[in-house]
Amino acid sequence: MLPVERVIGEEGLAQSADGLKLAIRLPWYRSLPFSVVEVASLAIDGAAVDLSDALIEYDGQTWPLAENGEKVDTFWFVRDSAFLVLPSQSAATGSDLEVSLNLFVSPPYIPGMKRTNPQTSTLTVAA
Amino acid sequence: MATNATGPQTGVTLYSFTNEWLTRQFEVDTLLAEVAKRGLGPNIEIIGFQQFKEFPDVSDEYAEKFKELIAANGLNPVSCAINSDRFLKPGQQPIEDAALVEYHKRQLRSAKKMGFSLVRYQFALPVHLLPEIAPYAEELDIRMGVEVHAPMWAGHPAVQAYGEMYDKLDTPYLGWIPDFGGTASRIPESMLDAARAKGASEDLLDKLKEVWLEGGMSHEKAGRLREWGMAHGHAPLHIQAACLAFFILSNHDPKSWAALVDRTIHIHGKFYGVSEDLVEEAIDYDTILPLFKDGGFTGTMVSEWEGHAYDTRDAFEQVRRHQAMARRIWGN
Secondary structure, three states: OOHHHOOEEEEEEEEEOOEEEEEEOOOOOOOEEHHHEEEEEEEEOOEEOOOOOOEEEEOOEEEEHHHHHHOOOOEEOOOOOEEEEEOOOOOOOOOEEEEEEEEEEOOOOOOOOOEEEEEEEEEEOEO | OOOOOOOOEEEEEHHHHHHHHHOOOOOHHHHHHHHHHOOOOOEEEEEHHHHOOOOOOOOHHHHHHHHHHHHHOOOEEEEEEOOOOOOOOOOOOOOOHHHHHHHHHHHHHHHHHOOOOEEEEOOOOOHHHHHHHHHHHHHHOOEEEEEEOOOOOOOOHHHHHHHHHHHHHOOOOEEEEEOOOOEEOOOOHHHHHHHHHOOOOHHHHHHHHHHHOOOOOHHHHHHHHHHHHHHOOOOHHHHHHHHHHHHHOOEOOHHHHHHHHHHEOOEEEEEOOEOOOOOEOOEOHHHHHHHHHHOOOOOEEEEEEOHHHOOOOOHHHHHHHHHHHHHHHHOO
């Protein structure tokens, strides 16, 4: 996997008071506004996760995933992980889960380009 | 008339080290130090939105810190790449012209504040907005060079439209930044190998090579290959790997750069793989570079290794070879 194709962040998966939290990376060479990034799909152990109550946590801010498309002024620094927070999901710490994430990225200076970035990894749930 | 006393200079864009950067092997300070230590500077280019978290609005405090870092490493911050992010909501209308003009001004101010002598900007900026932005660059005293990137080359209609506007505005603050991807002689074998490693089969790659040589816009050709690939049962990810070639390389005449030399203020030396005997895989530098030296160009060519888009070879070694190749051809 090339670094520019990585979508599951190095910080992995953790169980927190807010729900299950997955680190995600921006699969592009430069920072982009969150508005051009779409979580296309997430599956855990093969089961599709309902993202209707999911949140994005980034750099001290949190917002509903559904508002991502409006975040035209919030830049995702290409070096930083953001976190996908899943309030309805939980998992035992120390357990291994297979996570499949796909992000769509539409670079805002290339009209019509939409990249698909799937990645599947087995992650151990941290506390 | 430009003097040819010193000749063209070499340098590097930190974009070459994208993989090392994204995997967090370096911070801004340690990457600058590594470039200096390996003698790959002193001239450098940085993509604002790649290296600076505060971009597009860099604070005075960060700018000061950055200038100190640059000075401490003995580097020369030549070019800051800026972006024309018009399509902030995918599938919807582009942002208003006034907002796009302001977006460029914010980036120009940040680049100037950090000590860069020029910005590399994009054709995604509609040409009719240049009269609003050029006077601001002049006021700030920072030059703007548009990156002539594949699928564009000297003969592309967008380049011609910019050229007409450049004639009209007639200011030394606007110029060209050739990237050379628009005049590739072939698709690099390393890129084809990377697609093979991902599972793309030979018939898909043969079709890629065939379509790549055809006429038409890059996105149309990519669409043509995608359609053919889907109809012939190729996986979407294999097709995506093959289509990369359309967006970074096209095969116009390498000698066509001669038409742009007079207004070239900086060169973005795109390359994919330089062999040990100093020959680039896809772009014919032996034909292209003499045009600039003979034409009196005395600015900087920064080495832009883009092989990182599909492989993880040692970027520092690739940049070293590219600079050595330029010195071989330019004789300095």
